[in-house]
Amino acid sequence: MSTPSPNALNTISAPAPEALAELKAALGPNGWTDDAFTMAPLLTEWRGRWTGNTPILLTPGSTEEVARAVAVCAKHGVAITPHGGGTGLVGGQIPFGEVLLSTRRLKAVRDVTPLDDAMTVEAGVTLLEAQQQAAAAGRFFPLSLAAEGTATIGGVISTNAGGTAVLRYGVMRDLVLGVEAVMPNGEIFHGLKRLRKDNTGYDLKQLLIGAEGTLGVVTAATLKLFPIMRSRAVAIVGLESAAASVELLARAKGETGGGVEAFELMKRLGTELVLKNIPDTREPLESQPAWTVLIELISGAPNGAEEAMERLLTVAFEEGLITDAAIAQNDTQRAAFWRLREEHSAALKPEGGGWKHDVSVPISRIADFIDEASAAVERFHPGARVSVFGHVGDGNLHYDILPGVGEDIPAFIGRWKEGSKVVHDIVAQYDGSISAEHGLGRLKTEEARGYKTPLEIATMQAIRKAIDPQRIMNPSVFF
Numbered sequence: 001m002s003t004p005s006p007n008a009l010n011t012i013s014a015p016a017p018e019a020l021a022e023l024k025a026a027l028g029p030n031g032w033t034d035d036a037f038t039m040a041p042l043l044t045e046w047r048g049r050w051t052g053n054t055p056i057l058l059t060p061g062s063t064e065e066v067a068r069a070v071a072v073c074a075k076h077g078v079a080i081t082p083h084g085g086g087t088g089l090v091g092g093q094i095p096f097g098e099v100l101l102s103t104r105r106l107k108a109v110r111d112v113t114p115l116d117d118a119m120t121v122e123a124g125v126t127l128l129e130a131q132q133q134a135a136a137a138g139r140f141f142p143l144s145l146a147a148e149g150t151a152t153i154g155g156v157i158s159t160n161a162g163g164t165a166v167l168r169y170g171v172m173r174d175l176v177l178g179v180e181a182v183m184p185n186g187e188i189f190h191g192l193k194r195l196r197k198d199n200t201g202y203d204l205k206q207l208l209i210g211a212e213g214t215l216g217v218v219t220a221a222t223l224k225l226f227p228i229m230r231s232r233a234v235a236i237v238g239l240e241s242a243a244a245s246v247e248l249l250a251r252a253k254g255e256t257g258g259g260v261e262a263f264e265l266m267k268r269l270g271t272e273l274v275l276k277n278i279p280d281t282r283e284p285l286e287s288q289p290a291w292t293v294l295i296e297l298i299s300g301a302p303n304g305a306e307e308a309m310e311r312l313l314t315v316a317f318e319e320g321l322i323t324d325a326a327i328a329q330n331d332t333q334r335a336a337f338w339r340l341r342e343e344h345s346a347a348l349k350p351e352g353g354g355w356k357h358d359v360s361v362p363i364s365r366i367a368d369f370i371d372e373a374s375a376a377v378e379r380f381h382p383g384a385r386v387s388v389f390g391h392v393g394d395g396n397l398h399y400d401i402l403p404g405v406g407e408d409i410p411a412f413i414g415r416w417k418e419g420s421k422v423v424h425d426i427v428a429q430y431d432g433s434i435s436a437e438h439g440l441g442r443l444k445t446e447e448a449r450g451y452k453t454p455l456e457i458a459t460m461q462a463i464r465k466a467i468d469p470q471r472i473m474n475p476s477v478f479f
């Protein structure tokens with residue numbers, strides 16, 4: 001018997017020797033390893049929160065090989081954890097006894113068809129590689145997040161990832177035209193359509209998106225592409241309050257008629273940690289405002305974005321809505337501004353950890369939520385420091401709580417579950433979500449039971465049972 005997962009909902013049995021032998025024969029010598037050194041990097045989560053174990057790492061090189069491997073697992077009732085880039089933040093990619101199936105060899109770009117504004121890539125292609133392929137064809141693939149050099153298309157589909165351009169282009173669910181996947185019985189779902197319209201009943205592709213590997217292995221996807229915009233403008237803006245950022249967002253949308261691509265809020269504490277812990281970063285605004293937003297505007301017209309940014313910020317400054325601003329003058333400055341935002345997660349790491357939350361609330365209630373949650377945290381753990389950053393345009397905040405200066409870190413971390421409940425209960429009062437974009441994984445599955453209705457849980461369980469009656473796909477994730 002192998003080690004059960006921390007959130008195990010069922011017990012993971014070690015695969016029988018004949019199952020392992022069949023898997024090895026099905027994939028050949030290039031398609032598997034059980035070498036501890038090779039497997040180790042895939043068994044530890046990015047932040048070191050979990051280190052799992054597996055009897056074997058499968059590395060199939062084609063959809064057919066994935067299908068063969070899953071069929072063997074189905075025949076023997078062997079549990080499988082799919083693994084993409086390993087950047088997931090809720091631990092769903094870490095096996096605790098399951099066979100680990102990596103998509104790292106599924107790297108083909110199958111086609112790019114600019115006239116369809118579509119591109120079909122295999123699951124192991126990284127998000128950055130997909131963006132580059134689109135750009136090479138004169139198109140734009142908009143999903144963007146700090147881990148894009150490592151996160152894979154299979155992973156961003158399976159977690160329905162969000163990132164920084166959701167405001168204009170939507171989450172991954174909105175960016176996928178078709179999916180190919182191996183279902184839990186080993187059959188291949190050939191769903192790589194390029195259609196914009198297809199009203200022919202339940203949409204299996206959408207079930208697989210955000211399923212966190214519980215309904216099958218995504219092997220390829222057809223992605224929606226967009227025109228490359230003629231102009232882009234990036235600014236860092238200082239504000240006195242989070243409420244002012246919500247007002248500024250509304251104005252930016254009005255000024256550009258939908259040309260706001262990103263609108264990222266940062267509280268001063270997070271910016272200070274980036275400046276302290278990340279090399280080669282610089283104070284963006286000398287006034288060191290309590291809050292900053294990074295705004296990226298786009299336009300189809302040459303200079304349209306720059307002109308809209310100037311107008312927006314000039315009026316907002318005159319009216320006292322913003323206190324300071326700097327517009328990037330070149331690509332280097334643009335990248336430097338973005339780095340300040342994208343390094344927020346990494347900058348928390350050297351601080352020794354904290355209680356991290358990925359929540360969403362209605363945009364109009366963001367400021368009230370921050371005030372109410374911060375007051376509740378202060379009552380629960382006086383002196384704790386709150387870092388808030390995230391995607392204001394999506395109502396999605398990364399609401400992280402750090403120990404007070406000089407506090408005992410392990411003792412603070414030990415209060416994480418109770419502290420998170422304080423925050424998540426307020427999220428629920430605001431009709432929000434306790435996982436806006438990272439998913440449930442091992443981290444939040446049990447907690448989510450307290451925030452989903454019995455109807456929602458029962459329906460999810462029924463769908464899963466219909467598709468995976470043996471519950472072999474990522475059994476410790478979801479209900």
Ligand SMILES: Cc1cc2nc3c(=O)[nH]c(=O)nc-3n(C[C@H](O)[C@H](O)[C@H](O)COP(=O)(O)OP(=O)(O)OC[C@H]3O[C@@H](n4cnc5c(N)ncnc54)[C@H](O)[C@@H]3O)c2cc1C
Binds near residue numbers: 438
């Ligand atoms: C620095 C940093 C910044 C991040 N920023 C964001 C952000 O802004 N927005 C956001 O949404 N996320 C963000 N994330 C989280 C992470 O990048 C996403 O969850 C990403 O989608 C995971 O992709 P991956 O390939 O690494 O998947 P993995 O971590 O390998 O897997 C994630 C989950 O998907 C399943 N899975 C993976 N591949 C497949 C497949 N082919 N078929 C079926 N199931 C599969 C796994 O079993 C697991 O449950 C960030 C992570 C880091 C480290």
